[in-house]
Amino acid sequence: MRRQRVGQDIFRRALLQYWEGRCAVTGLSDPALLRASHIVPWSECVSNAHRLNVNNGLLLSALWDAAFDAGLVSFDDDGAALISDQISSEAGQLLGSASRLRRQLSSEQRNFLRQHRRRWQPQIVLEP
Template sequence: MIESPQSFVIRQECDKVAFQNGFRRPHEELNGWRHYTSTTAQGSLWLAREHTGGWIVAIDHPGIVSEIGLEPVDGGGPGLARYRFADLAMLYAAMPRVYELAVSLPDAPLQEFLYQTKGLPKATEAERLVVQRVGQNIFRERLMAYWQGRCPLTGIADKGLLRASHIKPWKDCDSDAERLDVHNGLLLSAMWDAAFDSGLVSFDDIGRPLFSPALSLEGRALLRWETPLPLSDKHREKLSWHRAAFSYIAE
């Protein structure tokens, strides 16, 4: 059972959880659910406290629900899915990922790009390059959030060694929505990015590297990796384009 109405202490705890994780716009409480939105992330979330001491977060963002990797709980409440945490520490541990996905999915980078480039001239090549740089900066920023600031292959987390790798290159995309879709990007260390961008490496549907015959044995040996890429179906769709573009044959 949800504590309703929330006590002053519980309401303050909910506010701290939400505010510290990017959801700083509180709305009215309804049936024990405290409602929050964000100026930088898409979707809403609700926080509630159970009489037994657990905490529940409800989410209405389909992208978060599909990729958060948590098991939803049964029972009524707002949003598309609800997740229970035994204590505040577990709730705090999960919330950063909620925000990272909310600022990345489904089209938050595109909306930020449209906002930042509204009114910018695009008549000349130089002006179009300025707009492109804005988009590429936003794309990198949101890929950093989505991949949690770490190359998923190698574990490298030094920002200076990480590259925002388009799966389908900017010039080949059909729209700005496709260019700024985080599922059209991988956050790779610089060496892996160079190999991927040139087609010397691609990835299968399980996220394992595929090496081109044009890559030397020495180069292949230098491309060390720890774990396969964790991929969504949308990543797999884009990677099938990459494999076809560079004439990979499925292994």
């Protein structure tokens, strides 16, 4: 159990550095409200290298993280948000105000996000 926490701390620090301490979508910079979100979940990674790979993560605000982990949002290859029609209208309005990632995606990030989209199909909307 401790090994996983140490790994998650390393992963979080790497994402904080990569995303310059800001949510990948909203730009929120409050560390207490930021989550190191795995694109492919920790439990489904094939190796520790995948678990700790900064390209397998997004630094997200708590709301975006919860929606992403539940498969209610994902991102296309250009970083545009894909929002499920299963999300509540209230949450959809809050999420809809920020509709794309703040940085261009690397090819490795796009590959991880494709896995995320496949995992949650048909729940997520495939067009922004």
